[in-house]
Amino acid sequence: MVIYTIGEHPVALTFVDYAILAVYFAFVLGIGWVVKQRVETSEDFLTSGRSVPVWITSLAFIAANLGAQEVIGMCASGAKYGIMTAHFYWLGAIPAMLFVGVFMMPFYYGSRARSVPEYLKLRFDEKTRTFNAVTFAVMTVFSSGISMYALGLLFQLVLGWSFTASVLLSAVIVLVYTLLGGLTSAIYNEVLQFFLIVLGFSPLAILAVARAGGWSGMASHIPPVMTHSWKYMGDPAQNPMGVDIFGMVAGLGFVLSFGYWCTDFLVVQRAMAANSMSAARQTPVIAAFPKMFMPFIVILPGIAAVALGNMNVGYTLPPKGTGYDYDQALTTLMAQFYPSGMLGVGLTALMASFMSGMAGNVTAFNTVWTYDIYQSYIRRNAPDAHYLLVGRLTTVIGISLSVATAYLAHQYNNIMDLLQLVFGFVNAPLFATFLLGMFWRRTTGHGAFFGLLSGTLAAASTHGMTLAEGKGGWLVSVQEFPSTMAQNFWIAIFAWTTCFLVTILVSLATPPKADSELRNLVYGLTELPSEQGVVWYKRPGPLAIVVSVMVIALNFLFW
Amino acid sequence: MDLRVPSGWFFLLLGAILIVMGALSGSSAPLTTHNVNLYAGLAMAIFGGWMLWLAKRTS
Helix, strand or coil: CCCCCCCCCCCCCCHHHHHHHHHHHHHHHHHHHHHHCCCCCHHHHHHHHHCECHHHHHHHHHHHHCCHHHHHHHHHHHHHHHHHHHHHHHHHHHHHHHHHHHHHHHHHHHCCCCCHHHHHHHHCCHHHHHHHHHHHHHHHHHHHHHHHHHHHHHHHHHHCCCHHHHHHHHHHHHHHHHHHHHHHHHHHHHHHHHHHHHHHHHHHHHHHHHHCCHHHHHHCCCCHHHHCCCCCCCCHHHCCCCCCHHHHHHHHHHHHHHHHHCCCHHHHHHHHCECCHHHHHHHHHHHHHHHHHHHHHHCHHHHHHHHHHCCCCCCCCCEECCEECHHHHHHHHHHHHCCCCHHHHHHHHHHHHHHHHHHHHHHHHHHHHHHHHHHHHHCCCCCHHHHHHHHHHHHHHHHHHHHHHHHHHHHCCCHHHHHHHHHHHHHHHHHHHHHHHHHCCCCCHHHHHHHHHHHHHHHHHHHHHEEECCEECCCCCCEEECCHHHHHHHHHHHHHHHHHHHHHHHHHCCCCCCHHHHCCCCCCCCCCCCCCCCCHHHCHHHHHHHHHHHHHHHHHHCC | CCCHHHHHHHHHHHHHHHHHHHHHHCCCECCECCCHHHHHHHHHHHHHHHHHHHHHHHC
């Protein structure tokens, strides 16, 4: 019986595995080099000059979000919670992606804003833009740093590499290809990384599930709650996530996912880089197709790991405290099913997923810093070449800050939890602001700003007044939740509702902008290109319907 | 640059490496007897070739 302990390195690489990693680095740098030749203006560097074909923007849309935390984290969640984890995709991501593509992209793209904060400035005012720009800038640097930290930790644990070596190696590679080619380089490499993730992990999913006896074989070796996604959600006590249907649907399905997929510049930036309005609208909808099948690649192995652990085949999840180290599910499975060669591909795919997360965050940070903060407050009317230079410099600074954050997280482990919390507070109310801003002319700048502020405060208060797994309740404890996940969903619900109500009330009490100032920014004042004569599969509406039907079918299949 | 070209070459190359590994040293992973390198390598090489074919077709 093989038992892994923390500190023991279960995976040993050979020359071929390192060679595969080297080939990957060479290609990624090569792509950056080729793209550099076409970068001439700050818009080329920071926004890709709106020139990227739709198949690339679609794959980059999900790849930018598909960091290794998702790959490892979803596998871990699959092992811990079972197929309910798929809700993050089927209930969370997909509806939000369809919504942003069909209903919100016309305003993002039509406004000709170069970033999400810039849209807020055009639609509302400077203070709303600045609130969003600053919080977003801080969040992206920390996200990038946390990606690096997680990479360093993982490779240290699994391969015995030094933390510093992993962090610096990945930082340097990402720095070089984003410095050379900017956003376009990051986007192209994200697509390559996506292919690598799919091709590198699908074999694992297939092998692990097959070895566990297929779906029915797995189901016979694990508790039934792990193979049903809806059946055990009537009562929080019945499922390991500790959530009920309302909390899940409203908290995750609505507020959290829409708050992320519809407003986070990291992903929206990829759609905004598309070469036409219809391409921009199609991007999130086309992306929904591969996205809905990702659970089979990332979640199933986790479930299989638990089943295998119960089958006496010589494998078990590594222990941690009184439970298991679920974060090791993916890597320990790789050690069991991948020989040297494929192992190199798997580890390269992991490295690639970390790097796409880092590069995505850095390029988004770059654009927001250069246009929304630097150009707005520090130096307003410089020639474009100056901003191109600033953009390049910001890449270096952004990566350096990320490296610093990685070390900070290494020193103070609970910094990660704190950051996750703050992200939640800030993200949750955002969707209310955008919803009202894009679909109701009457929404004003003061409404938006105070709505966001009060929503964020509501989130913090909810956290301060409720307890879950020992976390929160720093004001007074009014309610206890069975899990931090349930707590997060409810924080999101309260934050969103507060923002929504305050925005409406303050807007009604303050003067709106004239219709002429709101062209292409809000519903009713925006021209949509005609879709006459366009085939159904190139129109975002019909495509979205197809995706919806497929995802509903998946939900029934895994009921 | 047509991204399909470098993507195609990348997976063709990776696939070739894996196929050679699979053909030469078989497979040694604790929980499976399948020749993972060979099959995965074939899949990657086919994908790479398909990307290159798509790129060539439209140029």
